[in-house]
Amino acid sequence: DTGVSQDPRHKITKRGQNVTFRxxxxxxxxxxxxxxxxxxxxxxxxxxxxxxxxxxxxxxxxDRFSAERPKGSFSTLEIQRTEQGDSAMYLCASxxxxxxxxxxxxxxxxxxx
Amino acid sequence: AQTVTQSQPExxxxxxxxxxxxxxxxxxxxxxxxxxxKQPPSRQMILxxxxxxxxxQNATENRFSVNFQKAAKSFSLKISDSQLGDTAMYFCAFMxxxxxxxxxxxxxxxxxx
Numbered sequence: 001d002t003g004v005s006q007d008p009r010h011k012i013t014k015r016g017q018n019v020t021f022r023x024x025x026x027x028x029x030x031x032x033x034x035x036x037x038x039x040x041x042x043x044x045x046x047x048x049x050x051x052x053x054x055x056x057x058x059x060x061x062x063d064r065f066s067a068e069r070p071k072g073s074f075s076t077l078e079i080q081r082t083e084q085g086d087s088a089m090y091l092c093a094s095x096x097x098x099x100x101x102x103x104x105x106x107x108x109x110x111x112x113x
Numbered sequence: 114a115q116t117v118t119q120s121q122p123e124x125x126x127x128x129x130x131x132x133x134x135x136x137x138x139x140x141x142x143x144x145x146x147x148x149x150x151k152q153p154p155s156r157q158m159i160l161x162x163x164x165x166x167x168x169x170q171n172a173t174e175n176r177f178s179v180n181f182q183k184a185a186k187s188f189s190l191k192i193s194d195s196q197l198g199d200t201a202m203y204f205c206a207f208m209x210x211x212x213x214x215x216x217x218x219x220x221x222x223x224x225x226x
Contacts (some may be wrong), residue, residue, distance in 0.1 A: 011122055031212055033213070033214075041218055042117075042204050042217050042218045042219050043158075043204070044215050044216075045213055045214075045215070048211075048213065055211070056213070057212070086163035091158065093214075096211055097212075099146060099163070099165070100160075100163070101146070101150075101160045101161075101163055101214070102160075102187075102214060104158040104159070105157070106156075106157045107157070
């Protein structure tokens with residue numbers, strides 16, 4: 001287990017379609033974070049999990065967004081009825097303890113056409 | 114609310130020169146962590162350097178060092194002997210008590226041959 005994996009790397013979808021992204025964190029990391037990054041901007045917090053519990057959701061996370069982390073392992077982020085404004089890089093990160101920062105995945109780049 | 118401000122959207126320096134990236138932050142917390150992350154073009158976000166707020170000594174990692182001024186809430190990154198591979202977006206980041214990271218908008222650094 002060498003890092004955080006995200007799948008797919010790229011996703012192009014038509015407006016109105018649903019999409020789901022997956023993140024596999026480092027196995028011993030109990031906290032998992034989702035961020036969204038638009039072009040030329042810093043990542044913005046969306047939500048995070050401690051084990052299987054979703055502890056916080058940003059106001060950026062509209063009702064069309066849902067995230068899960070069953071059994072405290074991998075996590076999925078689903079966007080329903082995608083809009084063009086959802087086009088962004090979706091980053092996943094995991095952490096064992098705060099002192100060492102996050103380990104990021106490579107991200108999923110979503111393009112809504 | 115905690116905020117992170119990077120006032121230099123873009124910088125360019127010649128290879129082998131030294132460059133300093135600025136960052137200020139705002140928080141009412143006394144103990145926290147600060148980070149600089151590097152995001153090369155189309156590549157993964159990686160941790161460059163970290164600083165614990167309760168430590169007065171500035172962190173150093175090879176060619177990378179920080180100037181941490183806690184009272185001024187300033188956390189600048191110095192890159193010595195810059196290399197072409199240092200070309201990237203650099204994000205200053207603050208970690209909150211629940212391990213959530215708040216990022217600045219980034220500084221795009223170009224190292225010129």
